[in-house]
Amino acid sequence: MKGLLIHGVSHAYGDNKVLDKVAVVVPAGELVCLLGPSGCGKSTLLRLAAGLEVLQEGSIVIDDVTVASNTVHVEPENRHIGFMFQDYALFPHLNVLDNVIFGMVGSAADKARSRAMEMLDQVGMVDQASKHPHTLSGGQQQRVALARALAPEPKLLLLDEPFSGLDTNMRARIREETLGVLKEFGVATLMVTHDPEEAMFMADRIKILGSDGHILQAARPHEIYYHPKHEFVAKMFGLMNRFDSVVVNSQVETPLGSVAAPDMADGIKVQVLIRPEGIVLESHENASGTAVELLSTHLLGHDNIVRVRLASGSSSELYVRVHHAFEPELALGIKATIDSDYAFVFPLDVEEGGSSSLVKAAQ
Amino acid sequence: MVELTSSFELEFDALDQDHQKMVDQVNAIIKKIDAGNTDDCKALVADFVALSKRHFAREEALLVSVHYPDVEKHRKHHLDLNDKFDHMLEFAKMAPENDMACESLKKELVYFIMDDVITADLEFKDFLSQT
Numbered sequence: 001m002k003g004l005l006i007h008g009v010s011h012a013y014g015d016n017k018v019l020d021k022v023a024v025v026v027p028a029g030e031l032v033c034l035l036g037p038s039g040c041g042k043s044t045l046l047r048l049a050a051g052l053e054v055l056q057e058g059s060i061v062i063d064d065v066t067v068a069s070n071t072v073h074v075e076p077e078n079r080h081i082g083f084m085f086q087d088y089a090l091f092p093h094l095n096v097l098d099n100v101i102f103g104m105v106g107s108a109a110d111k112a113r114s115r116a117m118e119m120l121d122q123v124g125m126v127d128q129a130s131k132h133p134h135t136l137s138g139g140q141q142q143r144v145a146l147a148r149a150l151a152p153e154p155k156l157l158l159l160d161e162p163f164s165g166l167d168t169n170m171r172a173r174i175r176e177e178t179l180g181v182l183k184e185f186g187v188a189t190l191m192v193t194h195d196p197e198e199a200m201f202m203a204d205r206i207k208i209l210g211s212d213g214h215i216l217q218a219a220r221p222h223e224i225y226y227h228p229k230h231e232f233v234a235k236m237f238g239l240m241n242r243f244d245s246v247v248v249n250s251q252v253e254t255p256l257g258s259v260a261a262p263d264m265a266d267g268i269k270v271q272v273l274i275r276p277e278g279i280v281l282e283s284h285e286n287a288s289g290t291a292v293e294l295l296s297t298h299l300l301g302h303d304n305i306v307r308v309r310l311a312s313g314s315s316s317e318l319y320v321r322v323h324h325a326f327e328p329e330l331a332l333g334i335k336a337t338i339d340s341d342y343a344f345v346f347p348l349d350v351e352e353g354g355s356s357s358l359v360k361a362a363q
Numbered sequence: 364m365v366e367l368t369s370s371f372e373l374e375f376d377a378l379d380q381d382h383q384k385m386v387d388q389v390n391a392i393i394k395k396i397d398a399g400n401t402d403d404c405k406a407l408v409a410d411f412v413a414l415s416k417r418h419f420a421r422e423e424a425l426l427v428s429v430h431y432p433d434v435e436k437h438r439k440h441h442l443d444l445n446d447k448f449d450h451m452l453e454f455a456k457m458a459p460e461n462d463m464a465c466e467s468l469k470k471e472l473v474y475f476i477m478d479d480v481i482t483a484d485l486e487f488k489d490f491l492s493q494t
């Protein structure tokens with residue numbers, strides 16, 4: 001298979017085991033994101049793929065050639081991999097063109113030069129070829145780094161939190177541009193990030209790495225968001241509302257109505273996690289649902305986050321995402337229901353107490 | 364098209380043959396879609412799902428018989444893939460009307476067979492080689 005195959009990779013620094021039997025497949029032309037909290041071993045996995053770290057257990061195969069196993073260690077320069085790391089590390093003393101040429105050791109000078117110009121053209125930086133990195137914006141430096149990574153026509157591109165040094169506005173634009181270049185180029189790309197939105201935006205497939213070094217779920221972005229298989233995965237995307245309850249007849253009752261739990265046995269103690277957009281507020285005359293009281297609203301721009309509490313007097317607060325059509329200031333008699341697309345049921349850890357509360361994001 | 368190169372082999376004939384059959388079925392579906400022949404998709408994907416489920420049962424029975432220590436974990440992994448079958452079947456149903464459904468179906472099938480099924484199995488390759 002053209003692309004990257006990693007399997008059975010475990011890694012420890014002394015007693016600190018950071019990766020536990022991790023497997024990833026990245027077919028040529030695809031972008032797979034490894035998403036996980038800081039310190040879970042994402043960079044370690046990239047360094048292992050790159051050959052910058054010696055593999056302890058498992059195998060790494062690039063375009064059907066084993067580059068690392070318990071008997072093989074191909075040196076980084078012979079793996080034909082392009083890198084782009086957070087501090088894209090352009091050489092300050094080289095101009096843009098020479099920075100890109102630098103990556104193509106071994107090719108004839110004139111060929112390397114024309115290839116470098118071609119790549120700079122692709123990322124829209126050909127006009128800046130003679131400038132030095134410090135005169136460029138962060139976004140421009142990022143594009144040069146991308147051109148440098150792609151110029152030697154790598155079989156595999158490794159991106160380690162490549163956009164985290166950019167400010168919010170720039171980040172959105174640069175990642176869109178980068179995605180465009182990568183798709184045109186058709187290279188297999190493994191990108192790591194701790195930013196779920198970035199992973200959702202970029203990836204054909206997301207692999208979630210938990211803090212124990214295990215892959216928790218691998219799926220299309222849509223599936224990760226709407227069908228999280230693990231409590232940790234559900235909680236990655238920000239605030240969650242939570243009710244604790246018990247399964248009865250494959251249903252779970254909450255103060256806002258019942259939620260289906262088709263695969264769970266009766267009597268199991270569970271937590272129901274509901275995304276802020278999964279609580280629907282209505283305030284017209286015929287609105288059905290559970291009465292709630294408004295506590296505060298927070299305008300985010302594209303939508304509002306509204307804090308409410310059950311009118312029945314329960315002290316727990318809920319966070320609700322509402323869109324422009326709902327103006328909380330003008331609402332009377334607000335009723336809340338659950339949109340089950342955004343509600344997930346997970347077994348409750350036995351030792352865990354508590355009844356209902358708000359769950360902070362894992363990140 | 365998916366090709367089962369040697370890096371993906373468990374070197375355990377019964378399972379490798381099953382995997383090859385599943386790969387063949389995935390390739391047959393991709394070929395049909397690429398030829399613009401999407402009417403059969405639903406039936407072919409349903410066959411693929413049935414084939415996969417039979418394979419999972421067979422593989423689990425085998426892992427039990429050789430006392431593979433993580434058999435429960437692997438069984439759970441297979442169980443977690445049920446959602447993906449549902450999505451594939453939905454895409455397949457839409458395939459005749461919707462090009463994006465075709466593309467997503469192809470992609471989903473490739474990742475499923477290569478990443479979720481075969482690469483996940485490589486975890487017990489060494490164990491099987493010692494039995």
Ligand SMILES: Nc1ncnc2c1ncn2[C@@H]1O[C@H](COP(=O)(O)OP(=O)(O)O)[C@@H](O)[C@H]1O
Nearest residue numbers: 013016018036037038039040041042043044045
């Ligand atoms: N060279 C090293 N020596 C010792 N410990 C390390 C080394 N590199 C990383 N670690 C530790 O391994 C864990 C994973 O690190 P890393 O792979 O950088 O995580 P991530 O990129 O997901 O934030 C962390 O606990 C980190 O402190």
Ligand SMILES: [Fe+2]
Nearest residue numbers: 422480481484
């Ligand atoms: Fe299998």
Ligand SMILES: [Fe+2]
Nearest residue numbers: 422480483484
């Ligand atoms: Fe399996």
Ligand SMILES: [Mg+2]
Nearest residue numbers: 042043044160
């Ligand atoms: Mg890191």
